[in-house]
Amino acid sequence: xxxxxxxxxxxxxxxxxxxxxxxxxxxxxxxxxxxxxxxxxxxxxxxxxxxxxxxxxxxxxxxxxxxxxxxxxxxxxxxxxxxxxxxxxxxxxxxxxxxxxxxxxxxxxxxxxxxxxxxxxxxxxxxxxxxxxxxxxxxxxxxxxxxxxxxxxxxxxxxxxxxxxxxxxxxxxxxxxxxxxxxxxxxxxxxxxxxxxxxxxxxxxxxxxxxxxxxxxxxxxxxxxxxxxxxxxxxxxxxxxxxxxxxxxxxxxxxxxxxxxxxxxxxxxxxxxxxxxxxxxxxxxxxxxxxxxxxxxxxxxxxxxxxxxxxx
Numbered sequence: 001x002x003x004x005x006x007x008x009x010x011x012x013x014x015x016x017x018x019x020x021x022x023x024x025x026x027x028x029x030x031x032x033x034x035x036x037x038x039x040x041x042x043x044x045x046x047x048x049x050x051x052x053x054x055x056x057x058x059x060x061x062x063x064x065x066x067x068x069x070x071x072x073x074x075x076x077x078x079x080x081x082x083x084x085x086x087x088x089x090x091x092x093x094x095x096x097x098x099x100x101x102x103x104x105x106x107x108x109x110x111x112x113x114x115x116x117x118x119x120x121x122x123x124x125x126x127x128x129x130x131x132x133x134x135x136x137x138x139x140x141x142x143x144x145x146x147x148x149x150x151x152x153x154x155x156x157x158x159x160x161x162x163x164x165x166x167x168x169x170x171x172x173x174x175x176x177x178x179x180x181x182x183x184x185x186x187x188x189x190x191x192x193x194x195x196x197x198x199x200x201x202x203x204x205x206x207x208x209x210x211x212x213x214x215x216x217x218x219x220x221x222x223x224x225x226x227x228x229x230x231x232x233x234x235x236x237x238x239x240x241x242x243x244x245x246x247x248x249x250x251x252x253x254x255x256x257x258x259x260x261x262x263x264x265x266x267x268x269x270x271x272x273x274x275x276x277x278x279x280x281x282x283x284x285x286x287x288x289x290x291x292x293x294x295x296x297x298x299x300x301x302x303x304x305x306x307x308x309x310x311x312x
Contacts, residue, residue, distance in 0.1 A: 283308035
C-alpha cells in the first residue's frame with residue numbers, strides 16, 4: 001500500500017495499516033493508459049471484456065484521494081505515479097461561469113474559504129467567482145505537505161490528465177444547480193482536445209446521478225460513453241439502456257443477480273452494459289464485488305483494490 005508523509009490520520013480513517021507498496025502497478029512500465037508504450041491501451045467503450053484482461057478496471061476516485069487531497073492536481077499526479085490510468089472527478093460551476101473540479105457544492109470542507117471569506121456562509125461554489133476560488137488553499141485540510149494546493153478549473157485538470165496520459169471518468173455534479181452545464185462541459189472538453197475519436201473511444205466516460213443529465217449528454221454527443229450513477233431496479237434497467245452504456249452503483253446496493261441483469265442488456269452503443277461500483281477501499285469488499293462480476297471498481301485507495309483483485 002502506498003505510503004505518503006503524515007499518513008497516520010488518513011490510515012486511521014480508512015481502517016487499514018499502511019505498508020510500503022511493493023513493486024509497480026501494471027501501467028508503470030509504459031506509462032498510464034498504455035501496455036505497449038503507445039497510447040492505445042484498453043478501450044473505454046461498453047463491452048470491453050475487462051475480466052478477461054486481468055480483473056476489473058480500477059478507477060482512482062477523485063485521484064489517489066486516500067493519500068492526497070481529493071480532486072486536486074496532486075491527487076491525479078499521485079495516481080499516475082502509482083501507475084493508475086483512470087481517474088475520476090467532479091465538475092461544478094462558479095458564479096462567473098467557470099467549470100471547476102470539486103466534489104461538494106460548498107467550499108467549506110476542502111478549502112480555507114471560511115478563513116479567507118468569513119461572513120459568506122454557506123460558501124457555495126456557485127456564489128464565488130473563479131478568481132476567488134483560485135486563491136483558496138485546497139490542500140492544508142488534508143495535510144501540511146499539501147498546503148497551497150488549489151481547486152483546479154476543469155480545463156487545468158484536463159490538461160494535467162492529458163499530460164499524464166491518463167483517462168477520465170468525469171462526473172457532472174449537481175446539474176440541477178447549474179443549468180446548461182452539460183453543454184458547457186462538452187464545450188470545455190472539445191476545446192481541450194478531449195472529443196476527438198481517440199479520446200472518445202478510449203479515454204473518456206461522462207457520468208452523473210441525474211438521469212436527465214446523462215440523457216442530455218447522450219443526445220448532444222451520442223458517440224460518448226456515458227454512465228448513470230445509481231441502482232435502478234431490474235425492471236427499470238431497459239429505460240436506462242436507451243441512453244447510457246453503464247450503470248455505476250454504490251457497492252452495498254448490488255448483488256450478482258443484479259450485475260448479471262445489467263450485463264444482459266445492450267446499452268446505447270449496442271454493446272453489453274457494464275457496471276462500475278463505488279466506493280470500495282478494502283480488499284475484502286473488492287474481492288466481494290469482483291465475485292459479483294463488476295467491470296470496474298471506483299476507489300480512494302487504488303493500490304489496495306488492485307492488490308486484491310488484480311485489476312488494471
